Amino acid sequence: MAAVSRLEARRTAVRIRINGRWREFKPGKDIAPSMTLGHLLREVAGLTGLKLSCGEGACGACTVIMDGKAVLSCMMLAVQANGREILTIEGLPADDPVIEAFVQQSEPGYGTALQCGYCTPGFILTARAFLNQNPDPTLEEVKTALLGNICRCGCYAAIEAVLGGRPVAADQKPSIGCNIKWKPGQEPDYSR
Ligand code: FES
Numbered sequence: 231m232a233a234v235s236r237l238e239a240r241r242t243a244v245r246i247r248i249n250g251r252w253r254e255f256k257p258g259k260d261i262a263p264s265m266t267l268g269h270l271l272r273e274v275a276g277l278t279g280l281k282l283s284c285g286e287g288a289c290g291a292c293t294v295i296m297d298g299k300a301v302l303s304c305m306m307l308a309v310q311a312n313g314r315e316i317l318t319i320e321g322l323p324a325d326d327p328v329i330e331a332f333v334q335q336s337e338p339g340y341g342t343a344l345q346c347g348y349c350t351p352g353f354i355l356t357a358r359a360f361l362n363q364n365p366d367p368t369l370e371e372v373k374t375a376l377l378g379n380i381c382r383c384g385c386y387a388a389i390e391a392v393l394g395g396r397p398v399a400a401d402q403k404p405s406i407g408c409n410i411k412w413k414p415g416q417e418p419d420y421s422r
């Protein structure tokens with residue numbers, strides 16, 4: 231009987247593979263029907279890299295990657311992620327070329343791609359998902375893919391430099407940006 235109960239509990243639990251590890255969330259305890267995916271990831275799973283800002287799909291700060299596609303976690307119910315694979319900024323390896331490109335363009339002062347950093351995880355994950363699908367895009371294509379991401383600090387010129395692979399100021403090193411050659415079909419190792 232106890233085994234049946236456990237089986238029943240597993241059926242009703244919401245299971246999500248987050249950053250390479252399956253996690254189970256119990257209805258009524260961890261998860262409510264109206265809870266957004268962003269809330270679950272931040273407040274229950276403790277993954278605070280994503281930011282909940284506008285809460286209405288207008289800023290991109292809450293972006294995560296679900297089954298390879300960038301999604302706005304404030305616009306999805308947590309239960310909709312049942313059985314899916316989620317990648318948050320915490321699961322992206324620190325030596326990921328998109329992260330390294332932002333780091334290279336983060337000198338203080340003019341030309342920095344991150345000031346407060348609030349928007350940065352969203353920009354990185356949107357760019358990452360896009361570049362996985364489009365390994366050799368033009369700068370215009372990358373900019374179009376990032377139209378839904380807002381930077382309140384106004385770092386757009388430097389973010390463009392990150393993704394375009396060119397320096398903003400003469401004394402800055404060029405970043406790798408679009409010069410990154412993504413191998414089509416190459417899946418990052420999220421379990422690291
Ligand atoms: S918090 Fe989700 S789009 Fe702004």
Ligand code: FES
Nearest residue numbers: 345349381382383
């Ligand atoms: S760096 Fe502050 S919002 Fe973009």
